[in-house]
Amino acid sequence: MGNDIDLNLYKVFYTVATVGNITKAAEELYISQPAVTKAIHTLETNLGGVLFIRTKKGVTLTEEGKVLLSYVKNILTEARNAENKFNSLIKLEEGKIRIGASATVSKHFLMPYIAEFHKMYPNIDIEITNELTINLISDLRNGYVDFLVTNLPTKEVLDMDITVCAKLHDTFAVSEKYLKKEDKEYTLNEILEHKIVTQKEPSNTRAFLNNYMKSNGIEFKPDIEIVSYALVTEFIKAGFGIGYITKEFAKQELETNEIYELKVTPRIEERELGIVTLKNSALNYAASKFVEIILKDINK
Amino acid sequence: MGNDIDLNLYKVFYTVATVGNITKAAEELYISQPAVTKAIHTLETNLGGVLFIRTKKGVTLTEEGKVLLSYVKNILTEARNAENKFNSLIKLEEGKIRIGASATVSKHFLMPYIAEFHKMYPNIDIEITNELTINLISDLRNGYVDFLVTNLPTKEVLDMDITVCAKLHDTFAVSEKYLKKEDKEYTLNEILEHKIVTQKEPSNTRAFLNNYMKSNGIEFKPDIEIVSYALVTEFIKAGFGIGYITKEFAKQELETNEIYELKVTPRIEERELGIVTLKNSALNYAASKFVEIILKDINK
DNA sequence: TATAAACCATAACTTACAGTTATGGAAATC
DNA sequence: GATTTCCATAACTGTAAGTTATGGTTTATA
Numbered sequence: 001m002g003n004d005i006d007l008n009l010y011k012v013f014y015t016v017a018t019v020g021n022i023t024k025a026a027e028e029l030y031i032s033q034p035a036v037t038k039a040i041h042t043l044e045t046n047l048g049g050v051l052f053i054r055t056k057k058g059v060t061l062t063e064e065g066k067v068l069l070s071y072v073k074n075i076l077t078e079a080r081n082a083e084n085k086f087n088s089l090i091k092l093e094e095g096k097i098r099i100g101a102s103a104t105v106s107k108h109f110l111m112p113y114i115a116e117f118h119k120m121y122p123n124i125d126i127e128i129t130n131e132l133t134i135n136l137i138s139d140l141r142n143g144y145v146d147f148l149v150t151n152l153p154t155k156e157v158l159d160m161d162i163t164v165c166a167k168l169h170d171t172f173a174v175s176e177k178y179l180k181k182e183d184k185e186y187t188l189n190e191i192l193e194h195k196i197v198t199q200k201e202p203s204n205t206r207a208f209l210n211n212y213m214k215s216n217g218i219e220f221k222p223d224i225e226i227v228s229y230a231l232v233t234e235f236i237k238a239g240f241g242i243g244y245i246t247k248e249f250a251k252q253e254l255e256t257n258e259i260y261e262l263k264v265t266p267r268i269e270e271r272e273l274g275i276v277t278l279k280n281s282a283l284n285y286a287a288s289k290f291v292e293i294i295l296k297d298i299n300k
Numbered sequence: 301m302g303n304d305i306d307l308n309l310y311k312v313f314y315t316v317a318t319v320g321n322i323t324k325a326a327e328e329l330y331i332s333q334p335a336v337t338k339a340i341h342t343l344e345t346n347l348g349g350v351l352f353i354r355t356k357k358g359v360t361l362t363e364e365g366k367v368l369l370s371y372v373k374n375i376l377t378e379a380r381n382a383e384n385k386f387n388s389l390i391k392l393e394e395g396k397i398r399i400g401a402s403a404t405v406s407k408h409f410l411m412p413y414i415a416e417f418h419k420m421y422p423n424i425d426i427e428i429t430n431e432l433t434i435n436l437i438s439d440l441r442n443g444y445v446d447f448l449v450t451n452l453p454t455k456e457v458l459d460m461d462i463t464v465c466a467k468l469h470d471t472f473a474v475s476e477k478y479l480k481k482e483d484k485e486y487t488l489n490e491i492l493e494h495k496i497v498t499q500k501e502p503s504n505t506r507a508f509l510n511n512y513m514k515s516n517g518i519e520f521k522p523d524i525e526i527v528s529y530a531l532v533t534e535f536i537k538a539g540f541g542i543g544y545i546t547k548e549f550a551k552q553e554l555e556t557n558e559i560y561e562l563k564v565t566p567r568i569e570e571r572e573l574g575i576v577t578l579k580n581s582a583l584n585y586a587a588s589k590f591v592e593i594i595l596k597d598i599n600k
Numbered sequence: 601t602a603t604a605a606a607c608c609a610t611a612a613c614t615t616a617c618a619g620t621t622a623t624g625g626a627a628a629t630c
Numbered sequence: 631g632a633t634t635t636c637c638a639t640a641a642c643t644g645t646a647a648g649t650t651a652t653g654g655t656t657t658a659t660a
Contacts, residue, residue, distance in 0.1 A: 004383070005379065005383055006308060007307035007308050007310070007311070007375075007379060008306060008307050008308055010307070010379075011307070047383070047386050047387075047390075048386075048387065048390060049386060049389070049390035049585065050582070053580065053581065053582040055580045057580075060580070060581070062582050062584065063389075063582075063584035064386055064389045064390060064584060064585060067385060067386065067389060068382055068385070068386050071378055071379075071381060071382030071385065072382060074378045075307075075375055075378045075379055075382065078371055078374045078375045078378065079305065079307060079310075079371075079375055081371060082368055082371030082372060082375065083304070083305055083347070085367060085368070085371065086347050086349060086364055086367065086368050087347075087348065089349070089363075089364045089367060090347075090348060090349035090364060280353065280355045280357075280360070281353065281360075282350070282353040282362050282363075284362065284363035284364060285349065285364060
């Protein structure tokens with residue numbers, strides 16, 4: 001788009017045209033009168049035609065100048081709109097965040113951050129996509145979401161950046177309806193003598209469990225498999241057997257003793273919750289701020 | 301319209317955004333790469349936000365940058381349109397001329413100039429308004445026409461500029477049907493013994509005639525008064541009496557001897573045809589050119 | 601009918617900053 | 631491992647956008 005004209009001269013032109021007086025225009029522009037005179041002359045030279053008729057009372061537009069002015073008005077309003085728009089985007093006065101996260105993570109982890117963020121920036125729209133991690137990853141690649149918050153580890157993420165944002169602690173848990181509480185440390189075999197309730201594959205949590213079993217030399221097959229993580233806890237509460245859950249996502253049930261944790265050897269390793277973004281990309285200002293709010297809590 | 305941003309930076313921004321590569325953008329803009337880098341940085345600083353994500357393969361727009369680009373595209377196309385429009389106006393590739401002139405002047409004086417002009421600048425529209433001079437003058441004041449071509453003198457023109465563009469020679473003329481041709485000089489009284497055909501008031505020609513009569517002490521009352529100048533000649537041709545006409549506007553009839561001139565004492569003074577424009581205004585480029593074409597013939 | 605005020609144009613001078621060259625570092629490519 | 635491709639930075643330079651000072655011309659004012 002090979003524009004040859006110095007666009008800044010149009011600002012001077014606009015001011016002179018509207019006040020009809022070079023001296024007053026100079027005041028308005030906070031520059032000297034000769035500077036304005038020169039600017040107009042330069043513009044006329046560059047455009048190759050006369051823009052103003054100089055009278056003793058000021059200046060008036062030529063017919064061609066009037067035509068030019070109508071274009072210049074558009075240019076300047078559009079420039080002003082551009083600035084305003086950009087400004088309100090970076091000031092988070094408008095905009096949108098699209099988060100990808102499982103229903104569980106959304107409910108037990110994101111909810112308070114969303115509340116906090118929404119209170120700070122009420123005009124930013126928040127869109128949450130709940131799906132399986134594998135689907136979320138393709139949503140991220142396709143640009144349907146800005147970032148994911150998901151259980152780690154997550155495979156196939158060479159083109160993504162991962163930032164740990166919380167530690168998760170998995171455990172076996174059970175209701176007293178099914179098994180009386182004892183202050184003992186269970187072996188894995190003792191656990192497996194019972195009915196086992198877990199999430200159905202594919203799922204990060206289930207993959208983590210499978211891996212734990214395998215590394216302890218166990219070919220594992222649960223008795224009850226459920227797609228929805230939320231239902232796993234419900235099944236445990238109802239006394240269907242021992243379930244595999246994440247403590248952070250079952251705080252309430254554990255605190256009220258509806259279910260209790262079973263200590264087990266070997267110990268189940270710590271797991272992480274991560275923020276996943278596309279490499280060579282950048283979050284918009286709103287999403288950045290949201291992530292920042294999440295991360296300020298890390299290691300608490 | 302207080303735009304704070306240096307609009308020229310948008311040209312750089314646009315180029316960088318479209319080629320996605322600062323080095324290539326620099327080539328395209330015929331400036332050095334560091335100049336582009338700096339320009340983008342300045343723009344980012346002025347706008348208060350990041351526009352590009354710098355990768356090792358080039359640069360890509362941030363989300364906010366993309367939004368800005370959509371505005372910038374509009375700005376630059378409008379700027380380009382402005383230049384093009386202005387250019388074609390001053391090059392007379394488009395435009396309009398609005399001339400005010402009597403039917404007589406249009407037919408006998410303007411016609412060849414219009415033909416010439418139209419051949420040179422076929423895309424300029426020409427609009428001719430035929431009215432009495434008094435009406436034309438108000439048309440000019442109201443901006444309905446660009447300039448007038450009219451018989452002089454014309455009163456009430458303090459706010460107008462007049463340029464003489466031709467000399468006119470009035471005369472008494474008659475057809476042999478009415479009066480046999482004699483090689484003699486008539487006195488005014490001899491003329492007035494006959495039926496007199498003239499234009500009806502108000503008209504510049506008639507005013508000139510009245511004035512001529514008055515300065516010779518004659519209370520003048522014509523026998524046949526006609527609004528249309530063209531018809532005056534027709535009435536003379538038809539033998540209704542002696543008519544008062546302008547030689548330049550009856551060339552054909554005089555040459556073919558349909559009517560002939562009556563020499564009279566005292567001599568009728570030369571009159572002028574003038575181009576009338578508004579003071580403190582200016583003709584558009586097309587109208588200027590037209591006037592120039594008329595004036596190049598002056599004093600021939 | 602001087603006198604002052606209002607405007608734009610011009611000249612000569614003074615920066616500020618848009619441009620330059622030179623160079624470096626870091627990743628992608630061969 | 632060498633080369634190329636990019637962007638960033640630093641230090642320098644020249645132009646052109648700004649300045650002040652002044653003049654001429656018309657309009658308003660005393």
